[in-house]
Amino acid sequence: MKDAWIPFAARAVPRYTSYPTAADFSPETGEAQLRAWMAAVAPGEPVSAYLHIPFCEKLCWYCGCATSVPNGYRRVGEYTDLLLKEISLKADAMGPHGGLAHLHFGGGSPNILSPADFLELADAMRRSFGLREGAEIAVELDPRTMQAGQVAAFARAGVNRASLGVQTLADDVQQAINRVQPREMVVALIEDLRGVGIGAINMDLMYGLPYQTTQHVAQAAQFAAEMGAARVSVFGYAHVPWFAKHQRAINENTLAGIRERFTQARVAAMTLEAAGYVAIGLDHYARADDALAIAARAGRLRRNFQGYTDDPCATLIGLGATAISQFREGFSQNCKDRKAWAGAIQAGRLPSERGIALTAEDRLRAHAIETLMCQLEVDVTAVCAAMGVADDSLDDALESARALEAVGLCYVSGSVITVPEEARIMLRTVGQCFDARSPALAQQRHAKAV
Numbered sequence: 001m002k003d004a005w006i007p008f009a010a011r012a013v014p015r016y017t018s019y020p021t022a023a024d025f026s027p028e029t030g031e032a033q034l035r036a037w038m039a040a041v042a043p044g045e046p047v048s049a050y051l052h053i054p055f056c057e058k059l060c061w062y063c064g065c066a067t068s069v070p071n072g073y074r075r076v077g078e079y080t081d082l083l084l085k086e087i088s089l090k091a092d093a094m095g096p097h098g099g100l101a102h103l104h105f106g107g108g109s110p111n112i113l114s115p116a117d118f119l120e121l122a123d124a125m126r127r128s129f130g131l132r133e134g135a136e137i138a139v140e141l142d143p144r145t146m147q148a149g150q151v152a153a154f155a156r157a158g159v160n161r162a163s164l165g166v167q168t169l170a171d172d173v174q175q176a177i178n179r180v181q182p183r184e185m186v187v188a189l190i191e192d193l194r195g196v197g198i199g200a201i202n203m204d205l206m207y208g209l210p211y212q213t214t215q216h217v218a219q220a221a222q223f224a225a226e227m228g229a230a231r232v233s234v235f236g237y238a239h240v241p242w243f244a245k246h247q248r249a250i251n252e253n254t255l256a257g258i259r260e261r262f263t264q265a266r267v268a269a270m271t272l273e274a275a276g277y278v279a280i281g282l283d284h285y286a287r288a289d290d291a292l293a294i295a296a297r298a299g300r301l302r303r304n305f306q307g308y309t310d311d312p313c314a315t316l317i318g319l320g321a322t323a324i325s326q327f328r329e330g331f332s333q334n335c336k337d338r339k340a341w342a343g344a345i346q347a348g349r350l351p352s353e354r355g356i357a358l359t360a361e362d363r364l365r366a367h368a369i370e371t372l373m374c375q376l377e378v379d380v381t382a383v384c385a386a387m388g389v390a391d392d393s394l395d396d397a398l399e400s401a402r403a404l405e406a407v408g409l410c411y412v413s414g415s416v417i418t419v420p421e422e423a424r425i426m427l428r429t430v431g432q433c434f435d436a437r438s439p440a441l442a443q444q445r446h447a448k449a450v
């Protein structure tokens, strides 16, 4: 890592899974706006959906997700019943859309659901929204807490992609993050999934965890490649104990410094690329025959709240507490507080509590950020032309990028900004050049760039 990059790597920046980011959402955009956007979905337009299951059997100390430990199944069962009602409320509010192209169960740990409840939710989505031919149904899994009959239920529900949280295989790191998960457990789950025909296996890995070394990261990346994972995500541990209180269980003195974190991320990239994986955007890797790599080659890669995707849908319906819905016109987030979310649904209301309606300038900047985050390159003039605005509309971003060019984080040639391969993991820092809303706010709310 170049010395000149260190101050930038230490700065907090948004992940830009959306622009504006959730930090800019406000209560002014609530249920009425959400209903108007849902009703306006065009006839025949394919849509996607995300179901948030905010429970885990045990907390991992590194976790930054919206989740909690339910201590028994009663709360999970009650949540499932409410989610079924929300599915029905939202399906009724939708315009005459063309059915689901992607359905994603995330969390938390969706495999905390009993097989029967998972099937009921999947059936309700299928009945209420309809499923398009070839739709992707994906589920995030915690290999430690699989239940008997669960893999068979996924197969019955039509699940065709599973994302396994692996993070690390090193024993001492696993102990320090409260996530003990032997390699054999992951291997057995992959074999079970493949045995029922769920062949597309994604793996999530991490760097920057307590006691984690470069060798540990290389070992986990090698494992993912050996297991033939279709996609691998490599996320840096974001230590934000003021936001995620359980992270206080992690001793800061056991965390790698910025230089070491950078090296760990680079080693993961080199290991995966040497094994034939294609680097996708900031932190994803895909086998060359996977839909994500194909979309990247064809210039169809997208970035949304689930990260990088080949999902072309402009509409994403979020269901469950905290879930975010996305429309061409803006974003709408469900109540974060589970009681408020439940109360709204019981009263027959859509449980939206905040969001944002996009301005023309937001759309312009969002397009530029998404292009850069997906392609590591953006032609600012082309973005302005595509959005029908004057070609100097993003000159402020070009000027900011020139300042980063001075330290080698990007190159600016005419109106084209390019991020070099070695700066890929600092991509968000270059994306921030287009951010007219949250540069100052980002310092407080987001994790460091590396």
Ligand code: SF4
Binding pocket: 055, 056, 058, 059, 060, 063, 064, 065, 067, 107, 108, 109, 142, 165
């Ligand atoms: S299983 Fe996943 S969502 Fe649950 S606590 Fe661990 S990291 Fe967080």
